[in-house]
Amino acid sequence: MRELLKKLFREIESFYGDKEFNIPDKLSPGNVKQKLDPYDFNNERPLPELFDEVVDLVKEGTLDVTHPSYFGLFNPSVTLESIVADALVALYNPQLAVWEHAPMPIGMEQQVLSFIGSYLFSEEDFFAHFTTGGSEANMTGVLAALASGIDSFTSEGLAGTPAPPVFYLSEHAHHSFEKITKSVGLGMQAVRRIPGDSQYRMDMGILENRLKADQDQGYRPFLVVGTAGTTSYGTIDPLKSIARFCRRHDLWFHVDAAWGGAAVMSDRLKPHMMGIEQADSVTIDAHKWFSVGMGAGMFFTRHPNAVKDMFSVDADYVPESNRERLHQPYLTTLQWSRRFIGLKLFMTLASSGVEGVTRRIEHQTEMGNYLRESLRSKGWEIVNDTPLPLVCFTHEKLKEQLHSTSKILDEIHKEGRYWISDVNAGGGNRAFRACITSFRTREEHIDAMVDDLTGKIAQEYSP
Numbered sequence: 203m204r205e206l207l208k209k210l211f212r213e214i215e216s217f218y219g220d221k222e223f224n225i226p227d228k229l230s231p232g233n234v235k236q237k238l239d240p241y242d243f244n245n246e247r248p249l250p251e252l253f254d255e256v257v258d259l260v261k262e263g264t265l266d267v268t269h270p271s272y273f274g275l276f277n278p279s280v281t282l283e284s285i286v287a288d289a290l291v292a293l294y295n296p297q298l299a300v301w302e303h304a305p306m307p308i309g310m311e312q313q314v315l316s317f318i319g320s321y322l323f324s325e326e327d328f329f330a331h332f333t334t335g336g337s338e339a340n341m342t343g344v345l346a347a348l349a350s351g352i353d354s355f356t357s358e359g360l361a362g363t364p365a366p367p368v369f370y371l372s373e374h375a376h377h378s379f380e381k382i383t384k385s386v387g388l389g390m391q392a393v394r395r396i397p398g399d400s401q402y403r404m405d406m407g408i409l410e411n412r413l414k415a416d417q418d419q420g421y422r423p424f425l426v427v428g429t430a431g432t433t434s435y436g437t438i439d440p441l442k443s444i445a446r447f448c449r450r451h452d453l454w455f456h457v458d459a460a461w462g463g464a465a466v467m468s469d470r471l472k473p474h475m476m477g478i479e480q481a482d483s484v485t486i487d488a489h490k491w492f493s494v495g496m497g498a499g500m501f502f503t504r505h506p507n508a509v510k511d512m513f514s515v516d517a518d519y520v521p522e523s524n525r526e527r528l529h530q531p532y533l534t535t536l537q538w539s540r541r542f543i544g545l546k547l548f549m550t551l552a553s554s555g556v557e558g559v560t561r562r563i564e565h566q567t568e569m570g571n572y573l574r575e576s577l578r579s580k581g582w583e584i585v586n587d588t589p590l591p592l593v594c595f596t597h598e599k600l601k602e603q604l605h606s607t608s609k610i611l612d613e614i615h616k617e618g619r620y621w622i623s624d625v626n627a628g629g630g631n632r633a634f635r636a637c638i639t640s641f642r643t644r645e646e647h648i649d650a651m652v653d654d655l656t657g658k659i660a661q662e663y664s665p
């Protein structure tokens with residue numbers, strides 16, 4: 203055991219040094235299977251030896267999303283506190299379904315959620331819980347909206363609704379809502395994707411018209427989803443206008459702030475999130491901009507009764523005296539056996555303090571601004587308008603199709619010094635997309651990327 207733990211310590215220690223970026227070679231499922239052939243599980247293996255092999259396998263076949271030169275999707279560098287917390291959770295394996303099994307872990311989660319929630323809502327009596335991630339939190343939002351807006355939904359289900367329920371979200375909102383609509387039995391017919399305006403924000407005029415048309419045709423609108431930080435462009439829907447719209451039409455207002463939600467912690471960014479405080483429910487992923495390990499979603503709502511209606515059940519094997527208590531997590535969430543998800547955020551907040559946590563968020567915002575400036579000064583054009591650190595950018599040569607993003611990306615990913623991706627920029631063109639998602643990203647990492655890209659675009663394109 204000691205030998206094994208020493209190896210684990212060394213692995214964690216080396217992780218925090220300056221290390222080479224690792225973009226794995228393209229491995230096919232066949233390549234992977236071949237490398238895993240020796241593990242037929244017929245023989246025992248000494249754990250320390252297995253440890254080394256597993257580390258090598260994982261490194262060989264994993265894109266290192268925690269590296270400061272990973273400018274990709276919303277996968278963060280993780281805090282040391284988060285790593286330690288997950289180890290403790292693995293060790294104690296507390297069960298967070300029933301208060302009596304884990305009163306302190308449940309209390310610690312509630313402490314964190316009350317704190318973060320106080321940056322969202324002004325009132326005290328909101329309700330929140332941790333989820334496996336943003337997808338579950340968004341699903342909880344849709345279910346709570348149904349329980350609250352559709353009479354007898356929890357008893358009769360959709361079969362009891364004379365008018366088919368429908369909901370609205372921008373064309374740039376997250377694809378989890380398609381999975382959700384199919385999973386909860388609404389079907390794809392219920393989804394109303396509203397086109398974005400020139401800045402990729404939900405077009406309120408089109409929303410208004412679509413709602414009216416649906417009402418005229420006998421549909422039952424029940425929900426509008428606003429996104430604060432879209433995946434492709436990092437833009438924020440007009441949350442204040444959506445809130446007003448929802449109030450006027452008696453609709454549930456859910457804000458999907460899975461990535462962008464952490465911005466409410468920053469005095470400088472919070473004004474851009476205004477309107478979120480009027481939401482009926484909010485999704486924020488701690489495993490994105492709060493820099494803790496996956497999966498750690500958070501669901502907030504100002505309507506505890508909606509989640510209670512949706513999730514409360516009778517369980518014979520829970521002692522009767524325990525069933526009616528407040529904070530019985532199993533009565534208010536989809537999960538039963540529930541991992542101690544919140545400890546990594548508890549430890550990160552308690553160790554860094556709110557100032558430290560906010561500083562990491564603002565540092566990444568500043569790096570985003572630095573990236574925009576550097577790109578502009580080297581002849582690139584910024585495509586998206588957002589205060590969040592996600593930058594989509596194009597170039598004359600891309601617009602005139604004298605170069606292609608995919609060819610340059612292939613080269614970049616093969617050379618393996620940094621990682622970016624591309625997005626649709628309209629008119630059949632693609633633009634590059636770079637998101638600052640590591641609190642360890644510094645100007646030198648950005649300079650290296652911008653210089654390299656500028657060199658590549660200057661070269662002649664040979665298809």
Ligand SMILES: *Cc1c(COP(=O)(O)O)cnc(C)c1O
Nearest residue numbers: 335336337376378458460461487
């Ligand atoms: C990441 C993300 C999701 C999905 O969350 P998971 O934690 O990956 O399930 C949903 N919406 C937005 C805006 C996201 O960024």
